[in-house]
Amino acid sequence: MSAPAGQGAGRGTGVRAPSRARIAEKTLRTDRWWLSPLLTVLGLSTFIVYATIRAFVRTAYWVPEYHYLTPFYSPCVSESCVEGSRHFGAWFGELPGFIPLGFLVLPFLLGFRLTCYYYRKAYYRAVWFSPPACAVAEPHAKYTGETRLPLIIQNVHRYFFYVAVVVSLINTYDAITAFHGIDGGFGFGLGNIVLTGNVILLWAYTLSCHSCRHVTGGRLKHFSKHPVRYWIWTQITKLNTRHMALAWTTLGTLVLTDLYVMLVSSGAISDLRFIN
Numbered sequence: 001m002s003a004p005a006g007q008g009a010g011r012g013t014g015v016r017a018p019s020r021a022r023i024a025e026k027t028l029r030t031d032r033w034w035l036s037p038l039l040t041v042l043g044l045s046t047f048i049v050y051a052t053i054r055a056f057v058r059t060a061y062w063v064p065e066y067h068y069l070t071p072f073y074s075p076c077v078s079e080s081c082v083e084g085s086r087h088f089g090a091w092f093g094e095l096p097g098f099i100p101l102g103f104l105v106l107p108f109l110l111g112f113r114l115t116c117y118y119y120r121k122a123y124y125r126a127v128w129f130s131p132p133a134c135a136v137a138e139p140h141a142k143y144t145g146e147t148r149l150p151l152i153i154q155n156v157h158r159y160f161f162y163v164a165v166v167v168s169l170i171n172t173y174d175a176i177t178a179f180h181g182i183d184g185g186f187g188f189g190l191g192n193i194v195l196t197g198n199v200i201l202l203w204a205y206t207l208s209c210h211s212c213r214h215v216t217g218g219r220l221k222h223f224s225k226h227p228v229r230y231w232i233w234t235q236i237t238k239l240n241t242r243h244m245a246l247a248w249t250t251l252g253t254l255v256l257t258d259l260y261v262m263l264v265s266s267g268a269i270s271d272l273r274f275i276n
């Protein structure tokens with residue numbers, strides 16, 4: 001049977017595929033379907049602008065009295081890092097100003113977030129309109145999925161996950177060493193709550209990753225033969241249901257932690273100390 005006139009040859013894929021109903025309107029939805037993509041793009045843009053500025057300013061990232069180090073500069077491993085902030089030594093000499101001091105992990109963290117399954121959904125909808133929302137036609141004539149450059153890079157997410165685990169360990173070390181008193185012994189202040197809370201949530205986000213779920217329980221044919229891995233997988237799966245919330249929460253706690261360190265370091269506020 002031949003295709004109806006105007007369909008078939010010359011039509012694209014997706015909503016323009018020959019088999020799809022021919023609807024002139026972009027969408028028949030009457031609700032505020034655009035609100036979610038709009039909030040997403042605003043939230044992501046705000047974080048990107050803030051993080052980019054902070055990554056390059058090279059000021060107020062370390063509080064020497066209490067050993068608070070912002071996660072945006074961790075690990076700080078060059079001669080350009082201020083004294084005390086180099087928790088793992090100086091692996092590099094002085095860095096030119098256009099290289100962020102946290103350069104060693106920032107590309108991996110960016111890659112981890114960009115290829116995250118949740119963020120993909122968010123920016124595919126909010127930035128690329130592919131599609132902008134359910135039952136809203138996308139502007140692209142073709143859909144090639146993640147089968148070619150640049151989106152085929154999304155498939156390396158699991159490797160970014162491995163690096164993110166290492167970075168979470170480093171952030172944990174930073175948070176532990178921050179229990180530092182002004183005279184050198186144990187100390188505890190509001191900054192410790194901020195840093196530790198941030199690290200706990202970063203772990204929750206990292207471990208709730210879909211790749212982590214696969215690492216723990218994937219490729220098993222019989223859960224009954226692997227009770228430990230099955231138990232871990234079930235816990236990760238529970239966490240995984242909150243992945244979207246954790247993705248947004250950790251963007252917020254990263255900014256909050258950096259902001260707090262910056263304000264204390266610059267002298268704009270004093271750290272609230274419980275044990276000096």
Ligand code: FES
Binds near residue numbers: 112243
């Ligand atoms: Fe979101 Fe891996 S971090 S899926």
